[in-house]
Amino acid sequence: MPAVTAFLEQLEGWILEMAASLWIYPAMFVSAFxxxxxPPIPSESVLVTLVISAQATGLPWLWLVVPVAAVxxxxGDQVAYLIGRRYGTERLAGMRSARGRKTVSWARRxxxxxxxxxxxxxxxxPVGRVAVNMTAGALGYPQRRFMTFSGVAAVLWAGYSTLxxxxxxxxxxHDPLLAMVVGVVGGGLLGLIVDRVVQRFTPREEVLDEMREAAPVATAPESEPSELA
Incomplete structure (x- = not known):
């Protein structure tokens, strides 16, 4: 934990030094992308620290840095989905470890x-989103639906991180680490609330049919997609 705290403090210092530069906007995009x-790239810490800087100094411009982070x-989520769709999860070194397999199993469920x-x-x-997005691609989760949900997720994430x-x-x-912990808990609750709304307008059978149509291009066993909705 001390090592993580030290890393975050170093990251904060670097971000605050760049906050007044125009380079901070492409840097924010690359970090989030x-x-x-x-997952080792801590985009939440970057965005939270930039918001703190904006509150204190007026730079960077929130009206620009927040949408850049969301885009x-x-x-980045689309890349994860396409990696999963193209290669599956078993061919990725980070997902073959015991922790990786456990995370992918959680994502599948x-x-x-x-x-x-x-x-x-x-x-x-951080690790969960990569596992979920790659697994969605590997198992043939409908791409348009994924793009929509990941778009909602990106906007909510950027807005929530700003708050x-x-x-x-x-x-x-001025404690980004504590802010991140609060963000993870609140984000999970936010996702469940959004899901309740989505379920009222999206029948499970519709998603199931799309999964079955996409199953031949997925790299996972054919029996798996039938469980997804």
Whole structure:
């Protein structure tokens, strides 16, 4: 834990040094984009720290950095989906470890039970979102539906991280780590609420039919997609 805290402090210092530069906007995009398929990149910390800086100094511009973060996050999620669709999860070194297999198994069950909720809620869990998005691609989760849900997830994530950053600046005493913990818990609840709304307008049978049509191009066993909705 001390090592994580030290890393976050170093990251904060670097971000705050760049906050007044125009380069911070492409840097935010790249951070959120790569974080979609390479979880060690802490895009939440970057965005929260930038929001804290904006509250304190007026830079960077929130009206620009927040949508840049959302577009980067959505784009990264699409890459994760396409990687899963093209290669599956078994061919990825990070997913073959005991922890990786456990995470993929969790993602598979999550998609089967609450597809919309977990695509949205997983955006707040660094390793979880990669596992969910790659598994969605590997098992043939409908791509248009995935793009829609991941778009909702990216917008909510960017907006929610902005609120957390504002709260951190005002209440949490400039503590991005604590803000991230609050964000994960609140994000999961937010995803479940959105899922309730989605279920009222999207019958499970419709998703099941789309999964069966997509199953031949998935790399997972054919019996798996029939469980997803």
């Amino acid at each position: 790569v974080d979609g398929f390479f 980067g996050a959505w784009s 999550a998609l089967a039970r609450r597809g919309a909720a977990f695509i949205i809620a997983a955006r707040y869990v 957390i950053g504002i709260a951190a600046a005002e209440v949490l005493g």
